[in-house]
Amino acid sequence: MNHRFLLRLVTNLAVFLLTLSCFGTVLWVIDEIVRWDILPDAWSLLVRALLVAGGIIAFVLVVMNVMISLALLAESNASRADLPNYGISTQVKRRVRQSIVIAIVAIALLIGGLQITNHLRSQAAARESQLEFTQAQNDLDTALDQVLDLFSPSLVEAIETNTLSEKGQLGNLSKLLSAVPTSFSHSPIATLVVPAAQAPFKYARINSSNIRSADNGAKLLLAPDLYATFPTTKETEVIEQLFAGKLPTLKESLSGQVIKNTLPSSWGILKRNGKAIAIVYLQSDTLPGFDPYIPSAYHHNGPKSLLSN
Structure with missing residues (x-):
């Protein structure tokens, strides 16, 4: 994996998103806080959604940037110290991939189970509310x-x-x-x-x-x-x-x-x-x-x- 290329890419994407977020924040403040109403309602909702999504993505990119920078720093220190380049066997790589797949499937099943449980609870609560309404x-x-x-x-x-x-x-x-x-x-x-x-x-x-x-x-x-x-x-x-x-x-x-x-x-x-x-x-x-x-x-x-x- 080319960490230098990833660092440049992540940094550029983070700067681009933060710049867009700045412009979006200015528009949102003028529209909602100052109440100049310069954006139609649909556009106002779209800008708000993009600000939230862009903020989350920018935060993740910043975290990735820090992690890649630390990885490059570690590689640089290892090169200076003349540490050997330990290899990872194919069997270990396979097990790691299997573990990642199993973890992703487990998380997906957990989230799906929670969603189904929440849906069943909502239905039960709706039925109970309907019964209370009818009785009252x-x-x-x-x-x-x-x-x-x-x-x-x-x-x-x-x-x-x-x-x-x-x-x-x-x-x-x-x-x-x-x-x-x-x-x-x-x-x-x-x-x-x-x-x-x-x-x-x-x-x-x-x-x-x-x-x-x-x-x-x-x-x-x-x-x-x-x-x-x-x-x-x-x-x-x-x-x-x-x-x-x-x-x-x-x-x-x-x-x-x-x-x-x-x-x-x-x-x-x-x-x-x-x-x-x-x-x-x-x-x-x-x-x-x-x-x-x-x-x-x-x-x-x-x-x-x-x-x-």
Whole structure:
């Protein structure tokens, strides 16, 4: 093996890669840190990948350069000391080659085995998460049926006539919504959607955080979240179907302002005199591995039947 030729080659390659890395780093800093946005998104990702790959290769080349330099230094010292040039037998060379092949095969098998094991673990974890999701969904359907029965006729009447404060039912509604997370498994959050009484808004969303005490603490105030419509057509259709007393069909994932079937959730309606006056929605954010702000890999189609009081 010609170590001098290898040293020149490795040194030239290392210098070339380090020079390219310098230019790439300058471009990346201008694009990402200074935020001049001089590169398209695809090119920015490509430059980042080339910087990482070039850095790794340059580091390996530098290590090789040091090793070859040490080998040349050792050969030079051996020549000066007049040391004999010991030869290696063919049998030893064959054994070394066999050992290298066996080591490479063993490493490949080990890496492959680890990859297969990791894949099997991922599949098992996905199945377990799916089972937990389904179980939590069934529990919330059962819980919603019980929550709907907690709305007394006087409370339902106050919700329909928008007279919660006037009829002294605002405190009862606050207590009911606050009691749901502590009364049922998976700590579901209860939300009420009612027609908005204030034009031009069409819907109002109420949960326990929307009912607050006045500054003097003498009475409660209701400050619902108002919606003229919903960002997605699908969620708007679901809300309208529920107010029409129909069971909506959800076959795809929906992560809306109210309805989120990518998390364990359930929904039903409050009725008075045969008319749907409000939507009651339950959602659990406590299931391990499920984040309300991160798209989920799972979704459900909603309750099998339209739940109502």
